[in-house]
Amino acid sequence: MLQEIRKSVEHLDIRNKKVAVQIPEGLKQYADQIMGELRKRGAQEVFLFIDPNFGACDLKDRGARELGADILIHFGHNRFGRIQSTEIPVIYIPITLELDVEKIVSTLEKIHGKIALCTTVQYLRYLKEIKEALGDKITVGRGVLATEEGQVLGCDPGACNVVADVNVIITDGIFHGVLARMQTGRKTYILTPAGKLIDVDPHVDRYVRQREVAKLLAKEARRIGVVITTKKGQMYKDVAETIAKKIRDAGVEADIIVCDYFYPEYVEGMPYDAYVFTGCPRVPIDDYTRFKKPVLTVAEALEVWR
Numbered sequence: 001m002l003q004e005i006r007k008s009v010e011h012l013d014i015r016n017k018k019v020a021v022q023i024p025e026g027l028k029q030y031a032d033q034i035m036g037e038l039r040k041r042g043a044q045e046v047f048l049f050i051d052p053n054f055g056a057c058d059l060k061d062r063g064a065r066e067l068g069a070d071i072l073i074h075f076g077h078n079r080f081g082r083i084q085s086t087e088i089p090v091i092y093i094p095i096t097l098e099l100d101v102e103k104i105v106s107t108l109e110k111i112h113g114k115i116a117l118c119t120t121v122q123y124l125r126y127l128k129e130i131k132e133a134l135g136d137k138i139t140v141g142r143g144v145l146a147t148e149e150g151q152v153l154g155c156d157p158g159a160c161n162v163v164a165d166v167n168v169i170i171t172d173g174i175f176h177g178v179l180a181r182m183q184t185g186r187k188t189y190i191l192t193p194a195g196k197l198i199d200v201d202p203h204v205d206r207y208v209r210q211r212e213v214a215k216l217l218a219k220e221a222r223r224i225g226v227v228i229t230t231k232k233g234q235m236y237k238d239v240a241e242t243i244a245k246k247i248r249d250a251g252v253e254a255d256i257i258v259c260d261y262f263y264p265e266y267v268e269g270m271p272y273d274a275y276v277f278t279g280c281p282r283v284p285i286d287d288y289t290r291f292k293k294p295v296l297t298v299a300e301a302l303e304v305w306r
């Protein structure tokens, strides 16, 4: 990994520049080495953002400009489709993880039919090689928020929206597969980097049940907090206002509340029976058990209050 990080910064022209840096949670253990490499390359100052970072949707270009940085280096992700302009120049450095391509190809060969193949940014570099090995058996699509061909995000499984018999997503987690299954309606497997094939169907059932409970509880609520996050790529003010209006039109009280991170601890003691989170759609789902009150995604809120 250190080798990959070193290689990824060796072309940077940052001599005498003030550099702001964002690194995702998985790379924090290398923060010291990253800062060291940037200083070695002549950076005049390095400002390291230590807030949790889960995507390029949470780009700190404004904060970096306010710090006087000349450039922001965002590690671990590529550009988020919704962010078209930035307040200072941004360099994205997605980090590639190791993948045993032979093992992946031999697993894919055994799957019957045409495969819509996609992956997360960490393994994108291998898609071309896999496609070359398997030819027409593989088809690769493109999402909207995910900017590379074949790339999926937790908020955008659109790369699976191609003509195929089955979706296969190379990744560690289940979430992308659940979304792809629900969006395309076709059989979906997660293929772990270790070569294990996981059918997501049992996880979809659990997910659907969990979300149905959240919607039912929210329907009973008398006062709702509609949450806007100030994260650059996740801020949907108009959507929040539309949803708040729909809730009020249904005779239920609604307030718009604003935060950067939407942590369960922030809403302890607040007067709401349920929340609608208008930012990352993973938050209501991943943090389901951490919130004491139901939290809906935008899509779910629009089902409850049409």
Ligand code: SF4
Residues within 6 Å of the ligand: 054, 055, 056, 057, 058, 080, 153, 154, 155, 156, 234, 279, 280, 281, 282
């Ligand atoms: S899933 Fe959430 S954290 Fe990931 S890119 Fe989408 S909005 Fe950002």
